[in-house]
Every structure is written in structure tokens, then in C-alpha cells.
Amino acid sequence: xxxxxxxxxxxxxxxxxxxxxxxxxxxxxxxxxxxxxxxxxxxxxxxxxxxxxxxxxxxxxxxxxxxxxxxxxxxxxxxxxxxxxxxxxxxxxxxxxxxxxxxxxxxxxxxxxxxxxxxxxxxxxxxxxxxxxxxxxxxxxxxxxxxxxxxxxxxxxxxxxxxxxxxxxxxxxxxxxxxxxxxxxxxxxxxxxxxxxxxxxxxxxxxxxxxxxxxxxxxxxxxxxxxxxxxxxxxxxxxxxxxxxxxxxxxxxxxxxxxxxxxxxxxxxxxxxxxxxxxxxxxxx
Numbered sequence: 001x002x003x004x005x006x007x008x009x010x011x012x013x014x015x016x017x018x019x020x021x022x023x024x025x026x027x028x029x030x031x032x033x034x035x036x037x038x039x040x041x042x043x044x045x046x047x048x049x050x051x052x053x054x055x056x057x058x059x060x061x062x063x064x065x066x067x068x069x070x071x072x073x074x075x076x077x078x079x080x081x082x083x084x085x086x087x088x089x090x091x092x093x094x095x096x097x098x099x100x101x102x103x104x105x106x107x108x109x110x111x112x113x114x115x116x117x118x119x120x121x122x123x124x125x126x127x128x129x130x131x132x133x134x135x136x137x138x139x140x141x142x143x144x145x146x147x148x149x150x151x152x153x154x155x156x157x158x159x160x161x162x163x164x165x166x167x168x169x170x171x172x173x174x175x176x177x178x179x180x181x182x183x184x185x186x187x188x189x190x191x192x193x194x195x196x197x198x199x200x201x202x203x204x205x206x207x208x209x210x211x212x213x214x215x216x217x218x219x220x221x222x223x224x225x226x227x228x229x230x231x232x233x234x235x236x237x238x239x240x241x242x243x244x245x246x247x248x249x250x251x252x253x254x255x256x257x258x259x260x261x262x263x264x265x266x267x268x269x270x271x272x273x274x275x276x277x278x279x280x281x282x283x284x285x
Contacts, residue, residue, distance in 0.1 A: 032158020077125025085117010
């Protein structure tokens with residue numbers, strides 16, 4: 001077997017379950033999310049150890065406690081938002097026909113999570129937390145957002161090992177057989193997303209994480225970068241007909257356009273305020 005043949009058949013060698021004991025099983029998908037959460041938390045604490053955060057806006061003596069609180073709030077709001085977002089954006093009929101299905105797992109566990117719903121959930125959860133604790137939402141964003149894409153990298157690898165979210169058919173040699181009996185190559189769109197939405201955005205944001213202008217715009221930069229890359233990759237993903245609008249764009253792409261426009265507006269708004277502050281300080285001198 002040559003390397004190309006081995007590469008194209010990698011999915012057939014993967015068992016989604018790492019181990020099963022009785023009715024309980026540990027899946028690669030779950031491990032991907034665990035690695036994602038741990039990666040984010042470890043890198044945030046590393047940034048704290050290097051004093052890569054705004055001392056003026058976050059109390060130094062409570063920063064570790066604040067980070068753990070934000071981390072736990074983020075996980076809870078992510079799961080709730082991602083679950084609700086899936087049904088609101090992709091399967092809203094279930095909300096009326098069997099709303100209990102949103103919170104009760106089926107035979108294969110919980111199926112159906114939306115990244116955009118999770119993003120909205122985290123935003124609301126962390127914003128609410130910072131308002132209650134009277135902390136700077138922007139300072140928290142500056143600390144967390146540069147490392148979040150690396151967490152997304154592990155999450156998308158989890159999708160790949162779980163054998164889900166495969167792309168469209170292709171004749172390109174980097175395509176893969178999604179199943180052992182599949183005669184057609186498919187785009188490994190989960191790997192495209194892992195590299196694009198995860199690794200690439202992480203490299204960009206990590207490189208500029210300590211730049212003053214970037215610290216004023218991390219949220220907007222993430223929205224623009226993720227929205228743009230995900231919009232392009234959606235062309236390679238398989239979407240059910242009911243998730244396609246006017247036979248042109250998928251629901252995911254429409255949501256990504258919203259992210260891009262929101263990011264551009266936020267970038268312009270924050271940048272104008274930043275330069276006004278710089279100009280004001282110059283005039284004071």
C-alpha cells in the first residue's frame with residue numbers, strides 16, 4: 001500500500017470510540033473537546049504568568065480566580081448556546097413539535113450543536129459575568145480570544161475522528177474515503193476547518209497578541225477572520241437541502257456574513273475610539 005492510498009483510507013482505520021466499558025464509552029470526539037478546553041485554560045494561565053494582560057482593568061490579586069470563573073461560565077454558556085443555536089438556526093420545527101428533545105439525549109447522545117449559537121452563548125454569558133463583577137469585558141476578551149482558535153483546532157479534529165461533517169465529493173488526491181465502502185473521495189472539510197478556523201487564526205492572533213492596536217480589536221478580528229474562513233470552507237461542506245437558502249448560500253454562510261459585518265463595524269467603532277484617545281493624549285502633552 002502506497003502513502004497516497006493509506007492517506008485516503010485513514011477514516012476506515014479510525015474507531016470513533018477510544019474505549020467502552022459496559023454502556024459507557026469514551027469517544028475521540030469527547031477527547032477533542034477536553035483537549036480544547038484544557039488548551040485554552042493552560043495558555044491563558046501561561047499568559048498570566050508572563051503578565052500578558054491589562055493590570056489596570058483586571059485586579060492582579062484575583063486574576064486566577066477570575067479566569068477560572070470565566071472559564072466555567074464559558075463552558076456552560078457555550079454548551080447551552082450551541083445546543084439552542086442548532087435548533088434555532090437549523091431545526092426550529094423541533095422547538096414546537098418536541099421541545100424536550102433539546103435537553104434530553106437520544107440513543108447516540110446529544111446530536112446537534114451550532115458554533116454560531118455557542119459564540120452567542122459565550123458572549124452573553126461572559127458579558128453578564130463581567131457586568132455583575134464590574135470587570136472589563138474587553139480586558140477579558142484580550143486575554144482569552146488569542147488562544148481560543150487553538151481550542152477550535154482540537155474540536156474540529158474531534159469532528160474528523162467522529163466521522164462527521166464530511167465535505168462534498170472530489171477528484172483531488174487530498175480527498176478521503178469517508179467510509180470503507182465509499183467509492184468516492186470526499187473533501188476532508190473538518191481538517192480544512194481545523195487548519196483554517198483553528199491553527200491559522202491562532203497563529204495570526206498569537207503573533208499580534210501584545211500589540212496595543214490589536215488588544216483593542218481582538219473580538220472584531222476574530223469575527224472577521226473566522227467568518228471569512230468558515231464562509232469559504234462552507235462551499236466544500238455537505239449541507240442538507242433545507243439548510244441552503246435560495247440554492248446559493250447555506251445557513252452557516254449567512255451567519256458567517258453576519259459575523260463579518262459585525263466584526264467590521266466593531267473594528268471601525270473601536271479603532272476610531274482608540275485613535276481619538278491617542279490624539280487626545282498627544283494634545284495633552
